[in-house]
Amino acid sequence: xxxxxxxxxxxxxxxxxxxxxxxxxxxxxxxxxxxxxxxxxxxxxxxxxxxxxxxxxxxxxxxxxxxxxxxxxxxxxxxxxxxxxxxxxxxxxxxxxxxxxxxxxxxxxxxxxxxxxxxxxxxxxxxxxxxxxxxxxx
Ligand SMILES: *[C@@H]1O[C@H](CO)[C@@H](O)[C@H](O)[C@H]1NC(C)=O
Numbered sequence: 001x002x003x004x005x006x007x008x009x010x011x012x013x014x015x016x017x018x019x020x021x022x023x024x025x026x027x028x029x030x031x032x033x034x035x036x037x038x039x040x041x042x043x044x045x046x047x048x049x050x051x052x053x054x055x056x057x058x059x060x061x062x063x064x065x066x067x068x069x070x071x072x073x074x075x076x077x078x079x080x081x082x083x084x085x086x087x088x089x090x091x092x093x094x095x096x097x098x099x100x101x102x103x104x105x106x107x108x109x110x111x112x113x114x115x116x117x118x119x120x121x122x123x124x125x126x127x128x129x130x131x132x133x134x135x136x137x138x
Contacts, residue, residue, distance in 0.1 A: 022089050022122055027074040028115070028129030030067060032099035035106075039071035039134065042097045048079040049090040062091065076123070091120050091127075099134035113138055 026046060032038040044067060048060040063077025079089030093115040100107040113134060121127055 021078050021080045023076065023078040024062065024089070024091050024117075024120060024127060025074065025076045025123050025125075026091070026093065026117065026127040026129050027072070028093070029131045030071045030073070030095065030097070030113075030134050031131070032071070032097070032134045034100040034102060034104060034135045038097065038099040038107075039067060040069050042067040042071070042073075042095060042099075042134070044073045044075050045094040045096070046075040046077040047092050047094045048077075049092060062089070074126075089120070091117050093117065093129055095132075095134070097134050101137070102135050111137070 024046060030039050030042060030044075044065045045061050046063040046065075048062050060079065061077075062079050063075050065073045065075035067073045075093070077091075079091065095113040095115070096110055097113065098107045098110060101111075111134070113132065115129055115132055117127055117129060119127075
């Protein structure tokens with residue numbers, strides 16, 4: 001954890017030196033009506049959709065966070081592009097959870113949910129992500 005104290009300042013320096021690195025801070029809340037413990041400790045990823053717009057490039061993970069006991073999370077991350085305006089990072093939230101489907105009480109498999117970020121704002125602004133329930137599939 002000690003190293004993390006240095007990583008964030010380094011990101012900030014890169015941001016100043018290289019204006020093409022774009023950082024986001026997004027927070028939101030998830031809830032699981034079918035099992036009230038399954039909104040806790042859920043892995044939340046801040047993803048960057050096809051930053052190069054090339055078909056062979058997979059989406060990039062910019063940052064991860066875990067939800068607290070209320071299902072709240074704040075995830076931060078930076079996306080770099082190659083300096084072309086059409087390559088601006090296109091962030092969205094990707095959630096990996098075990099919230100059971102409606103009418104069930106357990107979920108054996110991991111389930112996934114994508115939450116769009118329609119209006120991404122750069123740090124220092126904070127993006128408020130819509131609250132979602134995890135039991136319903138996309
Ligand atoms: C989670 O977010 C809600 C709504 O913003 C807030 O009322 C609640 O206090 C938060 N819980 C924690 C543990 O921060």
